[in-house]
Amino acid sequence: MNTLLPPGWPRPRGYANGVVASGRTIFVAGMIGWDAQGHFQSDDFAAQAHQTLANIVAVLKVGGAQPHHIVRMTWYVLDKQEYLAALPSIGRAFRELVGHYDIAMTAVQVSALIEDRARVEIEVTAVVPD
Helix, strand or coil: CEEECCCCCCCCCCCECEEECCCEEEEEEEEECECCCCCECCCCHHHHHHHHHHHHHHHHHHCCCCHHHEEEEEEEECCHHHHHHCHHHHHHHHHHHCCCCCCEEEEEECCCCCCCCCCEEEEEEEEECC
């Protein structure tokens, strides 16, 4: 995997502008912050983000991938301010569970998620090299 950074552009903080990768592609559906039994343990944004990332890692493992294979991540959040306020906790969870920032990422505020208690939903694409 190689990141894409046009000449003269500042390096983005916490993500990559683009990523080039080849290999076996794994698409992870939108994951939310409930546990393996489908129960929310918290309504706190940071706690749900941590659980969501852990759920992503679990799905990747079943597909023979690891967090460092993630090339694309899309975050859907209900409240931009809640997301921004939780960034320090999200950063800690991200470093603990994913470990790297060379991922093309997008974050979007949405009006609702399908599960009423969900505060965040994250989709991932991973590429396992040949």
